[in-house]
Amino acid sequence: MSIKPRILKGFNDYLPDVMLPKQRMLDTVARTFEQFGFAPLQTPALEYADVLLGKYGDEGDKLLYRFRDNGDRDVALRYDLTVPLARVVAMNRHLGAPFKRYQIAPVWRAEKPGPGRYREFLQCDVDIVGVADLMADAECMAVGAAVLDALEVGPYVLRVNNRKLLTGLLLRLGIDEGEPALAVLRTVDKLPKIGEDAVREALREQNGLDPAAVDGIFEFLALDPADLGAWFEEGSPGRVGADELSTLLRLADELGIADRVEVDLSIARGLDYYTGTIYETFVREREWMGSVMSGGRYDTLLSMFGGQPVPAVGISLGVDRLFSVLLGQGQVQPAASPAEVLVTVFSEETRAASYQAAAAFRAAGIPTEVYPGAARMKKQFKHADRQRIPFVVVIGPDEAAAGAVKLKDMHTGREWVVPLDKAMEKRNRVAGARSRRGRNSRGPSPDNRS
């Protein structure tokens, strides 16, 4: 009467062939965050429901995994990492400022699953809390750029805007604050997807703007960033936004990332809580994938639990999209084992020699697996092949008697019978040359081998 093993829709197992390169990517991301002084934070998966409710709109509330626990508490799985950050900041005033944290963790949303949309997925956020200075906005861009550089995603562009410019625009055009203004921003945000004509029509039909207002919006969108300040009255929110954007561009220049930053006045971001800088990031060759890294400044959000407003700015990496980019570009390759070397076991008599060889490889920092049993050699080699382990070591009675090992390059099929230390040198030389030629010392998958 056994239960059928199955997994919930919208949830995934990440088997080693995917998880191994993905973990490498996440390690690089975390290491880069730490290079800029961001520290890891971990919060629980479960929160009191009322801590999360009302923070994501009615639609978001409906998507919470919410239930009564055994103690009849009303609880829910976290929906994002920002509300837990706000809770932590509210409960730990001693953290001071700047508080620079990153968190890479799953979140849960009961959405209809679709291509690339899961009910459990990783969020990867980096934020600076407690700093109003635009240097914080610039640093989030710099660390984001450093991450994309470290991942070698290829050419990309950080598109920046400032929410105050949009507020100033709507004010100038006489469009009401609140929901009508937000609705207009959501329409403008669709520009890259649906094009100017469709946006103009939507602004007239759906948002009820008169033709002059629609023209005003497109006049604004066509402005040269250098002319933005003059377009708004001194002291108006639009002028403040123009000044902030100008400062941000100067900081980007000082940070050496100006070549990757572009002003894009149409970016509005769907989320309502941004108050200043907003940005999105696109991999040049894959703009169709959408933004791989987005964020902005949100100076009012963190006071959702009361108390003084706390300024904050942050970015969120789309790790699943980034991983698709890397896979698509062949930057990472599926691999089922982290081992670079498989040491086979010929017999019980030579087993200790196999263990010693493996220990020597590991001591040199080379991940090495010993086949767990003196199985037929064919079976042991097949294992190396299936797991794409690039080198195999054999120590049979002849090798053991001669104090040597046989090293086989699984990619070319070449073999060498040499002393252990020479085998390690040989493996390092071949693997090194291969990783200088390609990006991966593993060579092609078995299916592609010629």
Place this chain on the structure above:
Amino acid sequence: MSIKPRILKGFNDYLPDVMLPKQRMLDTVARTFEQFGFAPLQTPALEYADVLLGKYGDEGDKLLYRFRDNGDRDVALRYDLTVPLARVVAMNRHLGAPFKRYQIAPVWRAEKPGPGRYREFLQCDVDIVGVADLMADAECMAVGAAVLDALEVGPYVLRVNNRKLLTGLLLRLGIDEGEPALAVLRTVDKLPKIGEDAVREALREQNGLDPAAVDGIFEFLALDPADLGAWFEEGSPGRVGADELSTLLRLADELGIADRVEVDLSIARGLDYYTGTIYETFVREREWMGSVMSGGRYDTLLSMFGGQPVPAVGISLGVDRLFSVLLGQGQVQPAASPAEVLVTVFSEETRAASYQAAAAFRAAGIPTEVYPGAARMKKQFKHADRQRIPFVVVIGPDEAAAGAVKLKDMHTGREWVVPLDKAMEKRNRVAGARSRRGRNSRGPSPDNRS
């Protein structure tokens, strides 16, 4: 009408000062697993309830976080990592053997919280699936030993036993298989905690054994490992267990870990599913903490979802206990920032020079933070002090004009005004000397400074 920010009982926030050294520890653990060819696996937090139910006994079923999701599915948060592994193996027969995976992930149990007992906590499991050979049992011990060595926990002992020996013992004494036998094993397992007299009494009073059977158990426990085989009849389960244990000891010797392995015939492990090798691990100076790493062979468990039995063996690291050991021994120290250097910002005019200095430190692999704003120097230094960042760089107008930077060692208070490349050399030399003396380049916490 703001909501009071609060966290559920039995759940924790891990703030950076704790999470940073803990993450370092987990990175070392994962890296060591990979050195032995184990690959990461990730499974969802939520599973169908019936996939988990009935696997942990009635008591375990009651501790599940179980609820109906928005689609009225009966779901539950995972209770451990072993049942999800069994599900993955059942659903992915193509994984083949050996399948070597590790998983470091939270699990949820609605237990009464207590000291060191949380409702959400990390499990850290490493297992070899599909291999009956004792080389797999030995390898789990070897990777466990390598982890403890890499963490530098100090002297430790791996205590091993074999469940078949215990089965053989109970058979020989005529104690019924099933619940009565398991109850006897649970009593014997308490030996290190409650002592021989209390165990003898419990065996008589609670387990209802006659005096001859109780004597038989203690005769067995006093056996020299070398005499174990002879104590059991040829072909009996006890003899098989004795042979397996003897093979395991030989493998430990070949693996170079025999000095850390001891036979302990009283280890029974609370869990009912072990079928062969079982072991527990104690840090010598901290035996009172209990086992920091436990596991064994479970050749029937993975067939819980039907199909052919799949042999498996694994170990589980008590990461919270290990982290306590390291904290207690001063091996890791709380630190709120990963930054090794804080570059201050004197003014807008020198800001670009500060950015350049930080980029140079980072390019040399030194995590470096730039203070996000030209605040008063005192405030910037206070930040370095609070976050225990060991070095501070100042570039004021004088330094900028001279093409130099001021480097301050926050530990000794010494300062140097030198060109940037010399400052990096100086910092590396001082930090290097400090980490050779102590274990940590950060020096003592600000509170302990003399």
